Amino acid sequence: MxxxxxxxxxxxxxxxxxxxxxxxxxxxxxxxxxxxxxxxxxxxxxxxxxxxxxxxxxxxxxxxxxxxxxxxxxxxxxxxxxxxxxxxxxxRDPDFIQFHDKFYMERFIEQGVPEKALGIVGKMKRAADxxxxxxxxxxxxxxxxxxxxxxxxxxxxxxxxxxxxxxxxxxxxxxxxxxxxxxxxxxxxxxxxxxxxxxxxxxxxxxxxxxxxxxxxxxxxxxxxxxxxxxxxxxxxxxxxLQKQHERAMKVYDMLSVGPQSVFELTVQLFPAAYKRELGLTLSETLGQMDYLLELGKVVQKTDNQGIHRYEQA
The missing domain is CATH 3.60.15.10 (Ribonuclease Z/Hydroxyacylglutathione hydrolase-like)
Structure with a gap:
């Protein structure tokens, strides 16, 4: 049953x-x-x-x-x-919770999230309630x-x-x-x-x-x-x-034709309204597409002097 x-x-x-x-x-x-x-x-x-x-x-x-x-x-x-x-x-493992915040702060900086938006890190544990x-x-x-x-x-x-x-x-x-x-x-x-x-x-x-x-x-x-x-x-x-996900990734690939961009910059273009409400979710989606394109050898990742990862077509 x-x-x-x-x-x-x-x-x-x-x-x-x-x-x-x-x-x-x-x-x-x-x-x-x-x-x-x-x-x-x-x-x-x-x-x-x-x-x-x-x-x-x-x-x-x-x-x-x-x-x-x-x-x-x-x-x-x-x-x-x-x-x-x-x-x-x-x-609610205390070591993990501390690492959790550090992990997201580091990722958001790499993704080029503006400093004024980094406060979202402290809110990402609300789900535990x-x-x-x-x-x-x-x-x-x-x-x-x-x-x-x-x-x-x-x-x-x-x-x-x-x-x-x-x-x-x-x-x-x-x-x-x-x-x-x-x-x-x-x-x-x-x-x-x-x-x-x-x-x-x-x-x-x-x-x-x-x-x-x-x-x-x-x-x-x-x-x-x-x-x-x-x-x-x-x-x-x-x-x-799987085919739709590939098509979304190729749309992101085409967006890189104008030059190197960060995950945050791409997210703003992909989700112009939703990123303001659901920054973590939309960044996840975009970063996932970059991982996929990197795996295919379609893009390369470089880190600028601010520690921001920027992606460009290979």
């Missing part, structure tokens, strides 16, 4: 999905944002199937983002599973079986988040996919800090593309996704999404 619970969020993305899965164990995959409205919806969805918060034996996170992890601490009898990266947020506050009981890694759910295994599918996992059942040809593949929109490969300063910046667009391409090698017929309805026609949709 797989039952979708639709949960309201305070975010522009709208509702988020959690999935109640009954096998040898009763598990909930994802847990909505930590708002009263979300908890009410979770309780109502469970009641519809004859369950309460106390009946859930496992909560399994696809990733740490607040719309998916918020009420992971609402189930008194549940063990919590997920990627190790979740713990950095679920425990809607996250659970309890550590994982068990860490899941690539290939791990899901306890109590024979046939379901873990796939590490980084890109949209540095904690992102999906869960695959080859017999059913179904995937519980989190935000890996959504019905109506393409997920943003968000630039996030690595686990610590000793690791390089994750190239999230390249990670995300690789995670999508993994699904092309699997006979997936249904993806239970984090937003919207379950996805069918999976391979065709992935091919279309």
């Amino acid at each position: 797989i039952q979708q619970l639709t949960i309201p969020t305070p975010y522009a993305v709208g509702d988020v999905n959690a999935f109640l899965v009954k096998s040898d164990t009763l598990s909930l995959f994802d847990a909505g944002p930590k708002t009263p409205e979300a908890l009410k919806a979770i309780k109502a969805g469970l009641k519809e199937s004859g369950y309460t918060l106390e009946d859930i034996e496992q909560v399994i996170l696809t990733h740490h983002h607040p719309d998916h992890s918020g009420w992971a601490d609402a189930f008194p009898n549940a063990e919590l599973y997920g990627h190790e990266y979740n713990n950095l947020w679920l425990t 809607f996250m659970a506050e309890r550590p994982l009981d068990h860490i899941l890694t690539e290939g791990d079986e899901i306890p109590g759910h024979p046939g379901w295994t873990t796939l590490e599918t980084l890109g949209h988040a540095q904690s992102h996992l999906a869960f695959w059942n080859p017999e059913r040809k179904e995937l519980i996919g989190g935000d890996l593949l959504l019905e109506k929109v393409s997920s943003n490969p968000l630039v996030e800090p690595p686990k610590g300063p000793e690791y390089p910046r994750p190239k999230t667009m390249l990670q995300y593309n690789a995670s999508l391409k993994r699904l092309l090698d699997l006979p997936v017929e249904m993806v239970y996704s984090g937003h919207g309805m379950p996805v069918t026609g999976v391979h065709d949709l992935i091919e279309k999404r």
Whole structure:
């Protein structure tokens, strides 16, 4: 049994999905944002199937983002599973939080963000207000079986988040996919800090593309996704999404015909209104396209005397 619970969020993305899965164990995959409205919806969805918060034996996170992890601490009898990266947020690890701010400050300076806009760094932790506050009981890694759910295994599918996992059942040809593949929109490969300063910046667009391409090698017929309805026609949709992403990257490439530009300068042109509201998201998108073009050998990156990375056609 797989039952979708639709949960309201305070975010522009709208509702988020959690999935109640009954096998040898009763598990909930994802847990909505930590708002009263979300908890009410979770309780109502469970009641519809004859369950309460106390009946859930496992909560399994696809990733740490607040719309998916918020009420992971609402189930008194549940063990919590997920990627190790979740713990950095679920425990509010102080070393990581300090590194988090330093990471974004350095990235924004490299991207040419004006000094007056650098104050956004201090606001980027607000998402933690809607996250659970309890550590994982068990860490899941690539290939791990899901306890109590024979046939379901873990796939590490980084890109949209540095904690992102999906869960695959080859017999059913179904995937519980989190935000890996959504019905109506393409997920943003968000630039996030690595686990610590000793690791390089994750190239999230390249990670995300690789995670999508993994699904092309699997006979997936249904993806239970984090937003919207379950996805069918999976391979065709992935091919279309990858092609659209390539086309967006080539549009950015053409913008470089006038000479070297920074990520911020390109972002202002690509998202003339949205960058003012969602600077972090739009910078992530643009930086991802530059990583992609660098990987193709289409552009070169140079650093000016202010420490700003500028990109030009190769």
